[in-house]
Amino acid sequence: MGNVSQEHWDRVYQTKQPTDVSWYRPHLETSLSFIEKAVPNRAAAIIDVGGGESTLVDDLVARGYGDLSVLDISTTAIVATRARLGADGDRVHWIRGDATEVQLPQARYDLWHDRAVFHFLTDEAARAAYVRQVARSLRIGGHLIVGTFGPNGPLKCSGLDVVRYDADALHDAFGSRFDLIEHLEEVHHTPLGREQQFVWCYCRVRLPGPSILNAA
Secondary structure (H helix, E strand, O other): OOOOOHHHHHHHHHHOOOOOOOOOOOOOHHHHHHHHHHOOOOOOEEEEEOOOOOOHHHHHHHOOOOEEEEEEOOHHHHHHHHHHHHHHHHHEEEEEOOOOOOOOOOOOEEEEEEEOOHHHOOOHHHHHHHHHHHHHHEEEEEEEEEEEEOOOOOOEEOOEEOOOOOHHHHHHHHOOOEEEEEEEEEEEEOOOOOEEEEEEEEEEEOOOOHHHHOOO
16 A cells, blocks of 8 residues: 555565665664653553564563564565574564555554555555554553655655655544654655655554444
């Protein structure tokens, strides 16, 4: 749905080194800061959506988090990241699928993290399906951390169109079921030295009613 395609992303990860993609950072410091603030309990269930070949899962394992899931549409990315982790890879739940369509367990996660997936959803129906996934998969009081290109960010990434957001628009995309706790802007420097504006929102799920949990 939207700009999500397994073939496209498999090709990206097959033809580029992890350090060559524009979104590469040695460590996702902003994500780690939000996560440790939101769920200091190392038993918290965390899902990283669109984890790709990022080092976030490595750093979360190193910090002692024990219930980690990584979802990505690219088999190539999942295989590479799991291999990089070695024996620690057996401690992670690996999910290959489209975040708008994959079957995830209800009320399974304490925290949903997404760095640079949501902005690829250029289709309104895809965005709505994604939001339903988040609402259904998070536990009561669960946390959402999402980062997208900001208003001055790129119009395209990896050859695909994106949707840019300011903090209000990003929060509004998820609706009143999520309370906005914090937001910030970040300038990401790509491996080629270019600047990309990111906007982050950290939200918490309000007490969900049956209409939210059963939305389809």
